[in-house]
Structures are given as structure tokens and as C-alpha cells.
Amino acid sequence: MEVFPESLRGRLSSFMSNKLYQLHNTNLVTFLSDIVELCEPDSVYLVEGTREDLEYVKRKALENGEEIPLLNRNHTVHFDHPLDQARAREDTFILSGKIPFVNTRPREEGLKEVLGILKGSMKNREMLVGFYSLGPVNSKHRILAVQVTDSTYVIHSEMMLYRSAFWEFSGNVDFLRFVHSRGTQDIKRRRIAIDLGGTVYSVNTTYAGNSVGLKKLALRLTLNMAVNGGWLSEHMAIIGIDGERTHYVTASFPSGSGKTSTSMLGKLISDDLAFIRNVDGKARAWNPEAGVFGIIHGINPKDDPIIWEVLHKDDEVIFSNVLLKPDGTVYWDGSGEPEPEKGVNFTGEWWKGKRDGEGKPVPASHPNARFTVRLTSFRNLDPRYEDPEGVEVEAMIFGVKDYNTLVPIAEAFDWAHGVVTMGASMESARTSAVLGKSDEMEFNPMALLDFISVSLGMYLRNYLDFGRRLSKSPRIYSANYFLKGEKGFLNSKEDKRVWLRWIAERLEGKAGSILTPIGYIPKYDDLSRLFYHVLGKDYSRESYEAQFTIRLKAYKEKFKRIKDIYMSVDDTPAEVIEILDKQLLEIDKYVREFGDRVTPSQLESS
Numbered sequence: 001m002e003v004f005p006e007s008l009r010g011r012l013s014s015f016m017s018n019k020l021y022q023l024h025n026t027n028l029v030t031f032l033s034d035i036v037e038l039c040e041p042d043s044v045y046l047v048e049g050t051r052e053d054l055e056y057v058k059r060k061a062l063e064n065g066e067e068i069p070l071l072n073r074n075h076t077v078h079f080d081h082p083l084d085q086a087r088a089r090e091d092t093f094i095l096s097g098k099i100p101f102v103n104t105r106p107r108e109e110g111l112k113e114v115l116g117i118l119k120g121s122m123k124n125r126e127m128l129v130g131f132y133s134l135g136p137v138n139s140k141h142r143i144l145a146v147q148v149t150d151s152t153y154v155i156h157s158e159m160m161l162y163r164s165a166f167w168e169f170s171g172n173v174d175f176l177r178f179v180h181s182r183g184t185q186d187i188k189r190r191r192i193a194i195d196l197g198g199t200v201y202s203v204n205t206t207y208a209g210n211s212v213g214l215k216k217l218a219l220r221l222t223l224n225m226a227v228n229g230g231w232l233s234e235h236m237a238i239i240g241i242d243g244e245r246t247h248y249v250t251a252s253f254p255s256g257s258g259k260t261s262t263s264m265l266g267k268l269i270s271d272d273l274a275f276i277r278n279v280d281g282k283a284r285a286w287n288p289e290a291g292v293f294g295i296i297h298g299i300n301p302k303d304d305p306i307i308w309e310v311l312h313k314d315d316e317v318i319f320s321n322v323l324l325k326p327d328g329t330v331y332w333d334g335s336g337e338p339e340p341e342k343g344v345n346f347t348g349e350w351w352k353g354k355r356d357g358e359g360k361p362v363p364a365s366h367p368n369a370r371f372t373v374r375l376t377s378f379r380n381l382d383p384r385y386e387d388p389e390g391v392e393v394e395a396m397i398f399g400v401k402d403y404n405t406l407v408p409i410a411e412a413f414d415w416a417h418g419v420v421t422m423g424a425s426m427e428s429a430r431t432s433a434v435l436g437k438s439d440e441m442e443f444n445p446m447a448l449l450d451f452i453s454v455s456l457g458m459y460l461r462n463y464l465d466f467g468r469r470l471s472k473s474p475r476i477y478s479a480n481y482f483l484k485g486e487k488g489f490l491n492s493k494e495d496k497r498v499w500l501r502w503i504a505e506r507l508e509g510k511a512g513s514i515l516t517p518i519g520y521i522p523k524y525d526d527l528s529r530l531f532y533h534v535l536g537k538d539y540s541r542e543s544y545e546a547q548f549t550i551r552l553k554a555y556k557e558k559f560k561r562i563k564d565i566y567m568s569v570d571d572t573p574a575e576v577i578e579i580l581d582k583q584l585l586e587i588d589k590y591v592r593e594f595g596d597r598v599t600p601s602q603l604e605s606s
């Protein structure tokens, strides 16, 4: 191979040059040279992923203040700018013509702007380059990706969250490209520009959801690849639930509505993302990631014993936007520990009773404060997370945070019914993982609305076809852990264990069901047995009736809203509208017979 362009060669040590040379990858050399010319770093460090690399990156992160050491030498804390605590919806756009529900910017205009902001952004800094595989390195379905960044925190996070794969870049292989600069932290000039050709540019942000390219930025690219390639790239956990044998299920929940806690109830394969492919007629799933970037708010030893253990043992953890206490440990809200008097948080010095400029109380830890850890730290990790063939998916759960309508658990009639009335019809209370007001109900199909990069119509067509081409499609379930009655929440946190067991028993043909207009719901006898067996609890008929009463009127209103949304999208497949119409007619039949609500006992005796 010819020598590297001077711009790149002059910034690499001879050791690094030699390493890069050995790859013989001209795509890579061209890409890196272009970015070096654009961002003008002082030096370039190629992160192969060795022990030495990790030590180097960690040392630099502490030196430049991106991370602060904690009492436990394997723990650090990172703070993002007070206005950069979550995914920045408004500043994130696909470089393309208009797509309904997707933030877009005309390609040339958007690209020109972001490249302008990136110009010279790494002066006096080192540019780090990470090399990863989305999915097991030895899987033929893996996708390679390169991260370029001037943030040691971003690379440190990626070394924990992804599989390093430097030597896989040998030859002229292609890869996804992520270019990030902390810039000057000028939030007004924060931009995340996504070029579906395979490159994402991100600048003036450090919050991982905006800066760690392989996470949610890659999702926009892989979703587009999946829709075009007939597979699924989803915002889903993958877990193994035990019954007679292990059943693998995926779980799609908008951030902050129970996905991470659900993935701790079984054998853990993934807590956030899933690639799902048709392999010999079966749906098989992989985790593109190798770590967890989870919400820490509310993690306490009673409800989350596994995560609690991970955060308190000696494995590596990066805490972000929690409270740093004077004794070098951290505190977060909802941990069950007493709130400290003072410390340092995302707003700087913090004390009990601190108020912001508008007089609002400043919480000790941000509601979207997080922890970054490796999958291998979890005692419930399923070794099959490294299976190059993935695991077979038997069921898919679509869960929402819905105080008023959805029953805790229901099974769809079939694939298309589940995809349309459960996945594509998701509405959920807005999360703190996105900048803006929390708790408003939002349309969020497949918990993916923030990440969708193609039209919803194309996306759903691919989904429907995907299931049809399988010899056996997964069963589909809707879940809602947040249903309220007159006196508040109808379920306790641990009840989800029972719903998962019910799914396992459904898959094994052991548990029965009751037919309702919106799908099948559990029978009292099965749940009563499972509540006792799984939680050692007596489950009253009254609780059951309250939880599984179908709120027909609310369901009807919901499906009317959803139908209106899909009617307004040009390329919605006709089938989607047909299924929604049929669903509405079915609910109407019950409304005529029972009124606004129908209880399970009325359904059983009718």
C-alpha cells in the first residue's frame, strides 16, 4: 500500500502507523485522512482495545477532567453540560428530504453546516479512533463500525459497551462511520447529522445518547439497512425466560418504562438493542452491544438487586450525572439512601435545597443520570450473548407506560395483529431520556420513533413481511406496568415476573386465556397459581378484575387516534388501516353489549 497522506502520517506515532499499515485498508486510510484534515487534531491514537489502550484512555479521561476518580479505583463519574443531559431531538436530523415523523434537513445544507462546525474542532487535542463490531465478532452478520472522537469519555464508554475488533478491519472492508467532537460545548451549535450513506457527525454534545456513535446514532443507520435488507434492527431487550426450557423473548419499551428492569428478570442477552434476522425460517436475535448504559434513577437494592450488585462490586463503572459526594462515592435519587447535604452534580456545587435560576429545585442527581458497565459484570448474563447464530425469538413484548388504558399483559391474535395494534400503536408517557417535558403521552411505535430513519410505512411493510416469511413467527404481547385505578397503581413492581412466567406457559401450551376484543388475556386461575408460585403471594380476584377489565372506551379512543395518525401518512400499508378498522369494529361490538368497560368475569361467562 502507498504511504499515508502526510496529514495523517504526521499525526501518528510510528507504532500506530505500523498498525494501521498492517490492515491494508484504503477505505479506512482515506476516511481517517479526511477527518484529520477536517478536525485538525494534534495527534491520532488508534484504540485497538488492548489492556494498555484501556489504561491510556482512562488516564487521559482523568487528566482532562472528562471523568473524575472515585473512591473505588474502578469507578469514575462523568458530567454532561446542564443543557446536555439527554437525547437532543431537535438537534438530531437525517440528511434527507422530508420524511413524516422524522427530523430531516436537506442534505447539502445540513452537511455543510455540521462540517463547518467540526472544522478545526480538534485543534490542540488528540483524536481517538475506536474499532468495533456490532454483534459477535465471529458472526457473519456482524457490522463493523469506526468511532472518531476527541472525547476520552466517549471512547472509554465504547470500550465498555462494544466489542473491539481492530484486526477485523483488515483488507478493504467497509464500516459505519461516526465522527464526534466535544467542540466548545456551545449547546446552541449542538448538531447530530445522520447521513444514511453510513456516516454520522456529532458535535458540541457529550451526553452518550448523542455522542457515543455506536448506540443510538448507529441505530438510525442499521434501521435503514434492515428495512432495505429484510431484517429488523430494533430498540429491544433480549432475555431468556425460564419455563420447562429457556424461551428467548424481545422486549421493546420506550426509555424509562421498564425495559432494563425487565431484562434483569431473566437471562440477560441485551438490555437495549436487538438485531433480528430470518435464519432458516426462524427469527434469531443478537445484541449489537456488549454493555449497558442504563438509567440509574430509582435503582435500589430491593427492586434491582442485580444492578445494585454490579454498581457496588469492583468491576468498572462510569457513573454519569449522579451526585458526587465529598467522600468520593456517589448518590442518586431513588436509591433508598438518605439524600446527602451537599456534593457536586451536573450543575456544579450542589447543596440540599439548591434552586435553579427559575427558582425550581435542583435534584441531587439528574432523572436521566446513568451507569455504564459491561455485560460481563451481570450475574444473570446468558453466555449465548456471544452466539454467532443468535438466539431464537419465541415472543416479542411491546410495553408502554400508560396510566389509563392498556391491561398489564395481553397476547395478540397473530403476527399482523400484534405488529399493528400493539407495536405500531404504542403510546407512552414521555421520558426524561429526551430533553423536554416528561409524562405527556406520546405516539411511539415500537419505542422507535426517535430513531426511525425511513418512512413509517416502509418500516411497517418490512415488519409485516418479515413475520410472514418466517416458518414460525414469534407471538406478540402488549405490556403495561403502569396501569392505575382510582387509588393509584394497580400492580406492584415485581408483578412483571408473573407476566413473564405467563408468557413462558403460553409458549409451552400450559396456561389458558380469555378471548377479548384486543387479544387474549390471562385467566384468574393461572395467575393466582403463578402469583403464589413466583412471588409467594395471594392474588385476589378483585385485583385481577381491576387489572384485566378491558377499558373499551379508552381502547377505542386510542385506536381512533392511532388510525388518524396512520391515515395521515401517505405510504401506510393498506393492511395497517384494515387491521385498525377491524380492531375498532371488534371493540364496538363489545361496547354495544357491555358499555364502556368489560370485566374478565363478564367475558368468561359470555
Ligand code: SPV
Residues within 6 Å of the ligand: 086, 087, 208, 209, 210, 215, 216, 254, 255, 272, 293, 433
Ligand atoms: C434510551 O434513551 O433509549 C437509551 C439511552 O437507551 S440513549 O443512549 O440516550 O438513547
Ligand code: MN
Residues within 6 Å of the ligand: 235, 255, 272
Ligand atoms: Mn434505549
